Amino acid sequence: SFPTRRSSDLALALIVPLSTRTFDLSFAYTMSLSGVTAAHLVVSDNMNLLLALLAGIGVALIIGIINGFVVVVMRIDSFIGTLATGSLVQAFISFVTGDNTINSEKLDGAFSTMSQGMFGGIIYPVYYMLALAILLWLFMEYTATGRRLYATGFNPDAARLANIKVNKLRFCSLLTSAAVSGFAGVMLASSLSSGDPTAGTSYLLPAFATLFVGATVFKQGRFNAWGTIVAVLMLGTGTVGLDRKSTRLNSSHITI
Numbered sequence: 001s002f003p004t005r006r007s008s009d010l011a012l013a014l015i016v017p018l019s020t021r022t023f024d025l026s027f028a029y030t031m032s033l034s035g036v037t038a039a040h041l042v043v044s045d046n047m048n049l050l051l052a053l054l055a056g057i058g059v060a061l062i063i064g065i066i067n068g069f070v071v072v073v074m075r076i077d078s079f080i081g082t083l084a085t086g087s088l089v090q091a092f093i094s095f096v097t098g099d100n101t102i103n104s105e106k107l108d109g110a111f112s113t114m115s116q117g118m119f120g121g122i123i124y125p126v127y128y129m130l131a132l133a134i135l136l137w138l139f140m141e142y143t144a145t146g147r148r149l150y151a152t153g154f155n156p157d158a159a160r161l162a163n164i165k166v167n168k169l170r171f172c173s174l175l176t177s178a179a180v181s182g183f184a185g186v187m188l189a190s191s192l193s194s195g196d197p198t199a200g201t202s203y204l205l206p207a208f209a210t211l212f213v214g215a216t217v218f219k220q221g222r223f224n225a226w227g228t229i230v231a232v233l234m235l236g237t238g239t240v241g242l243d244r245k246s247t248r249l250n251s252s253h254i255t256i
Contacts, residue, residue: 010207011214011232012132013180015223017173018211019140020166021153022071023078024174026086027181027207030063031200033089034185036097039195042111043104049111053186060182061175063089068171082174093197102195115190125187132180133225140224149173150222210235 010027017024034056041047041055063085070081117124140146151159152166159166181200189195210231217227 010181010184010203011210011228012129012136012225013177013184014207014211015136015140015225015228016149016176017078017170018223019149019153020170020173021156022170022173023082024067024177025079025083025204026063026067026089027177028200028202028204029086029089029093030060030178030181031185031188031203032197033063033093034060034182035189035192035199036093036102036195036197038186039102039104039107039111039189043102043106043195046106049114052111053114053183056186056189057179057182060178060185064175064178067174067178071174072167072171090198090201097195097197099197101197103193107189107193107195112190112193115187125191128183128187129229133229136225145169206235 010031013027014024037059038052038056041052042049047055067082067085070076070085071078074081115123115125119127140149148159148164149169151162151164152169156166185200188199192199211223211228213235214228214231215221215223217230218224219227
């Protein structure tokens with residue numbers, strides 16, 4: 001089924017770079033790396049959960065810095081540059097883990113509660129998503145930096161003439177994407193109670209699909225937080241419904 005909750009987090013992470021017309025195709029691989037890193041530290045080093053979470057985000061920020069250097073400093077097209085970075089990240093994960101999933105009883109307790117716990121009958125990731133959506137909404141709509149991000153995406157040349165630091169904004173947008181992807185990766189590992197080397201790759205296309213559909217809601221042509229949330233609900237509901245319909249049809253066929 002459509003990975004609704006985590007796709008929403010990842011789509012929200014991509015709002016900032018895409019607003020500057022910068023693609024980040026490495027986010028799914030960064031997500032896998034962060035989850036594996038946090039799981040490894042908890043299992044092998046008995047690290048505190050908060051420190052493991054920060055370590056996962058820290059590793060993601062390193063990837064964000066690399067992306068910023070490749071895209072902004074070396075001036076390689078963001079679509080190509082971040083895809084290449086993501087491929088190298090996946091190769092690194094495979095080399096270190098041997099494509100083996102990290103499993104341990106240590107991941108079944110407090111570590112799994114970070115994403116599987118509930119408050120008021122609602123699981124924690126929903127609150128994470130709403131908090132991130134509110135922060136992005138306030139930042140993109142009500143701050144000068146948010147307006148400069150949109151201006152950079154609509155017309156970077158005009159933005160430069162207006163003394164907007166286009167390269168700095170693009171670099172920082174990739175860091176933002178990496179940080180949120182790192183957080184989502186740790187939450188994914190928590191929900192799986194394991195560190196899967198390929199856990200994030202299946203979220204690549206759903207996240208982009210969500211984001212572009214969301215750009216047609218509320219503010220047409222502009223990537224925005226609430227439109228993305230609506231797109232998550234639309235695509236998630238449709239996909240889950242189709243999956244269930246397909247399952248019933250298959251069951252009827254078997255019965256016949």
